[in-house]
Amino acid sequence: MSRLKVGVLVSGRGSNMEALAEACGADDHPAEISVVVSNRPDAAGLERAASFGIATEVVDHTAFADKVAFEAEVIRVLEEHGVELICLAGFMRVLSEDFVARFPHKILNIHPSLLPAFPGLEVQRKAIEHGARFSGCTVHFVVPEVDAGPIVLQAVVPIEQDDTEDTLAARILEQEHRIYPEAVRLFAERRLRIEDRVVRILPQTEA
Numbered sequence: 001m002s003r004l005k006v007g008v009l010v011s012g013r014g015s016n017m018e019a020l021a022e023a024c025g026a027d028d029h030p031a032e033i034s035v036v037v038s039n040r041p042d043a044a045g046l047e048r049a050a051s052f053g054i055a056t057e058v059v060d061h062t063a064f065a066d067k068v069a070f071e072a073e074v075i076r077v078l079e080e081h082g083v084e085l086i087c088l089a090g091f092m093r094v095l096s097e098d099f100v101a102r103f104p105h106k107i108l109n110i111h112p113s114l115l116p117a118f119p120g121l122e123v124q125r126k127a128i129e130h131g132a133r134f135s136g137c138t139v140h141f142v143v144p145e146v147d148a149g150p151i152v153l154q155a156v157v158p159i160e161q162d163d164t165e166d167t168l169a170a171r172i173l174e175q176e177h178r179i180y181p182e183a184v185r186l187f188a189e190r191r192l193r194i195e196d197r198v199v200r201i202l203p204q205t206e207a
């Protein structure tokens with residue numbers, strides 16, 4: 001079986017990257033991580049990736065004259081590793097329209113809220129401040145507008161009265177680690193069909 005080649009882009013901790021690496025380590029998982037790219041040389045995700053024996057690359061955005069040059073280097077690295085799916089996992093740079101157009105419907109992101117509620121940053125705090133009773137996480141395809149692409153999978157978690165940003169984030173993260181590998185599996189099995197902004201999940205037999 002030839003596995004789908006995945007490139008993971010990180011900027012920090014890399015726990016979602018690790019969840020993907022663990023899932024892809026299973027004999028029956030249809031994807032493999034070919035490379036982990038970080039825009040920050042000090043990202044903990046780099047060491048975590050290396051401990052799985054995964055190739056790592058640093059493309060430090062501060063070392064490039066502009067976004068075009070930075071993204072050109074990221075693209076070069078991804079292509080060098082034959083990447084067929086890009087997974088953003090705590091990647092803190094907004095990708096340009098040109099970058100997104102280069103990989104149409106081939107970029108996934110994980111976001112710690114139930115989109116379209118609470119796009120952007122510090123979303124656990126915002127959910128608590130809004131008195132929301134539930135939050136969760138979303139895996140979605142990336143489009144140029146931030147956190148706005150077609151939704152692939154979501155998981156819901158309750159918000160407890162005494163939750164802090166940290167306790168809520170931890171509860172959500174547990175679900176992130178479950179649904180991101182599942183979304184990658186569905187993509188690799190060609191079971192995701194995008195119709196306008198809705199993603200249909202095909203049953204295994206029709207894929």
Ligand code: GRF
Nearest residue numbers: 013014015016090110111112
């Ligand atoms: C996660 O909460 C993810 O949803 C968001 O950034 C965080 C990254 O965490 N996009 P990690 O680096 O995967 O541990």
